[in-house]
Amino acid sequence: MLGDSAQGPEDAANSSDTGIAVAVLDDYQNVAREYGDWKSLPGNTEVVVFDEHIADRDELVRRLGRFDVVAVMRERTAFPREVIEALPKLSLLVTTGMGNAAIDMDAATEHGVTVCGTGNGSATGGDWAPTAELTWGLILALARGIPREDRAVRTGGWQHTIGVDLAGRTLGVLGLGRLGGQVAAVGRAFGMEVLAFSENLTEERASEFGARAVGKRELFSASDVVTIHMRLSERTRGLVGRPEIDAIGPDGYLINTSRGPIVDEPELLAALHEGRMGGAGIDVYEREPLPADDPWRSAPRTVLTPHIGYVSETTYRAFYTETVEDIRRFLEGSPVRVLNGG
Secondary structure, three states, rough: OOOHOOOHHHHHHHHHOEEEEEEEOOOOOOOOHHOHHHHHHOEEEEEEOOOOOOOOOHHHHHHHOOOOOEEEOOOOOEOHHHHOOOOOOOOOEEEEEOOOEEEEEEEHOOOOEEEEEEOOOHHHOOOOHHHHHHHHEEEHHHHOOHHHHHHHHHOOOOOOOOOOOOOEEEEEOOOHHEEEEEHHHHHHHOOOOOEEEEEOOOHHHHHHHHEEEHHHHHHHHHOOOEEEEOOOOOOOOOOOOOOHHHHHHHOOOOEEOOOOHHHHHHHHHHHHHHHOOOOOEEEOOOOOOOOOOOOOOOOOOOOEEOOOOOHHHHHHHHHHHHHHHHHHHHHHHOOEEEOOOO
16 A cells, blocks of 8 residues: 555654654565654654655655655655655655665755654665575575475475585675675685675785686686675676676576666576576665566566665665664754764
């Protein structure tokens, strides 16, 4: 269901014509109320939760026109200049995380909209730890054919696949930062050789994670599993194209829990359909949520998840707890974690 129908009884009791209206977007799991203390906001605050994505820009503007505050989950809904300009009541945007490439910060500042961020549970590893864990879930699911064998058991079948041993194989980590370093450590624990590539990666830095720094071409040609852990930027957009995909080969796996546009999706899909790649574990896509008829939904040799790398209890608790704090402090006139000059 969409926003207005998600309004709880306590919201109706607290709302008024002169109150503050808060929209919480893209709460897919309907847990925003569970993880944030929304009752700590002033009594005249109305909180409306939208649990489905609003893809159409005009519809988004229509639904959000009456709200003073909008809370967004990561980059699920974009706020370009055109949207910000069409929402004259908007005074505060809260994004989970301390950065959001989908918000036009300049436009927000020009229109007097304050943008605040949140932490991510860094005391227990931040959202890097959940993403690293999911990365290994995808690798193991591919290597051992877990989804196929699960379906077989549930439909009366038995053993269909022969697992791929990871011990003694080579793991290629594209982007050896905090997240990539965690993934590399697990690879070492499984007895894998670890190669790494980043634009400015030194041999000394790589060795801290038990990895060997190599060039991008060598990483793709020498690795049995390549996993991507880079930020999306103009430099990394399309970084993995036909040459890199072909270098992985028909027995190799590609894992992407970073951002969809880092990989040339049409080339990857073609390689999977043509058997030029052993398999892919994909958590992120060029377009999200995936349309019902998106080619990814029928892609062979894949294990697919719906961008859940960061979706964990610890991360969500930090996200929504600090979202509420951001709103409360803003209403008190002392905003925190401000990301722009608004």
